[in-house]
Amino acid sequence: MTAMTDLEIFARVARTGNMSAAGREMGLSPAVVSKRISLLEERLNARLFQRTTRQLTLTETGDGYFKRVVDIIALFEEAEDFVSRRNTSPRGLLKVTAPTSFARLHIAPHLPAFMERYPDIELDFQLTDNFVDIIRDGFDVAIRIGELADSSLVARKIAPDDRLLCASPKYLAENPAPQKLADLERHNCLLAGSQDGWRLKDKDGREHQVRVEGSIRSNSSDFIREALLLGLGLGLRSTWDIAPELERGELQVVMPDFTGSSNFAVHAVYPCREFLPAKVHAFIDFLTELYGPDPYWNKSMKIPTGSTGATGDQNKRTSRRPGARKTTADASPAGLIGGI
Numbered sequence: 001m002t003a004m005t006d007l008e009i010f011a012r013v014a015r016t017g018n019m020s021a022a023g024r025e026m027g028l029s030p031a032v033v034s035k036r037i038s039l040l041e042e043r044l045n046a047r048l049f050q051r052t053t054r055q056l057t058l059t060e061t062g063d064g065y066f067k068r069v070v071d072i073i074a075l076f077e078e079a080e081d082f083v084s085r086r087n088t089s090p091r092g093l094l095k096v097t098a099p100t101s102f103a104r105l106h107i108a109p110h111l112p113a114f115m116e117r118y119p120d121i122e123l124d125f126q127l128t129d130n131f132v133d134i135i136r137d138g139f140d141v142a143i144r145i146g147e148l149a150d151s152s153l154v155a156r157k158i159a160p161d162d163r164l165l166c167a168s169p170k171y172l173a174e175n176p177a178p179q180k181l182a183d184l185e186r187h188n189c190l191l192a193g194s195q196d197g198w199r200l201k202d203k204d205g206r207e208h209q210v211r212v213e214g215s216i217r218s219n220s221s222d223f224i225r226e227a228l229l230l231g232l233g234l235g236l237r238s239t240w241d242i243a244p245e246l247e248r249g250e251l252q253v254v255m256p257d258f259t260g261s262s263n264f265a266v267h268a269v270y271p272c273r274e275f276l277p278a279k280v281h282a283f284i285d286f287l288t289e290l291y292g293p294d295p296y297w298n299k300s301m302k303i304p305t306g307s308t309g310a311t312g313d314q315n316k317r318t319s320r321r322p323g324a325r326k327t328t329a330d331a332s333p334a335g336l337i338g339g340i
Helices: 003-016 019-026 030-044 060-088 100-106 108-117 169-174 181-186 221-229 239-248 278-291
Strands: 049-051 056-058 092-098 121-127 141-146 154-160 163-167 197-201 207-211 235-238 265-270
Touching: 003 019, 003 030, 003 060, 019 030, 056 060, 092 100, 092 278, 100 108, 100 121, 100 141, 100 221, 100 239, 108 121, 108 278, 121 278, 141 278, 154 278, 163 239, 181 207, 221 235, 221 239, 235 239, 265 278
Parallel strands: 092 121, 092 141
Antiparallel strands: 049 056, 141 265, 154 265, 163 235, 197 207
16 A cells, blocks of 8 residues: 555544544445555554544544645645546647648648637647657657658558659750659659658559759758749649648649558657547647548649558557557658658
């Protein structure tokens, strides 16, 4: 038994004036109650009760101890109630890290609806296209985009990440569009992060690792996007990032038979499945409901090949168990756009 349990036994005996009655309330035998009280007195080196064959009363020391123990138990119960309420009702500060572009385009515009639904949640967003250690830096959840590597973290797929090869009309006017993978060697390929190649899938579902080179590289996804729109090269971009530009003709798809790897997706990553706070559940469920297996950014345009697949509806840990989803803590930078 813990020291707190001993305090609860003592308080019940003091209230009832009877060890048998206190034992019945706690589901303990009178012998166990008597032993715990004796051990408590030994530890304190003080007599708490005056015992006779007919009566059990507090000593002066025991009375003073009881008044203080009552306050301790009340604080303990209040603390447990505080944790219970925070874990059952979405409330409190939610600390999130996410890629800058994705958060600006597809999280921030929907925050009014989220805050209206969950008015007791406060949000702290840290936006970066670089890798963040969510445990060390105290984040509740991270939005990660790309292919995930093994980790002890937990990941939930919240949307597909369809990627297309594209370029501006200006670039294509000066550089004939590639027709096959080998042609990419002759193009200025714009690279994000530490990428040195692109993972592509052909129309038959076969995966290809293509090494590409270019004169511009940046850790900022927004920067590469602007370079692409300015006609400075060819890029592999997510449809969530460029759908409006494709619709307006500011960008054009090249080699439509090749798209990004089907392993890419938008994930919510968090430290642990057990005792997940309600605020984290609420945020992840909100985004999953908002995006779905066919996210709104794809609905106004035709994807050249199949979508990357349905949104995951289960939390999954790493490949330490068969079939588990990989997570981002050790993700290869080449496999991620934003938050790497």
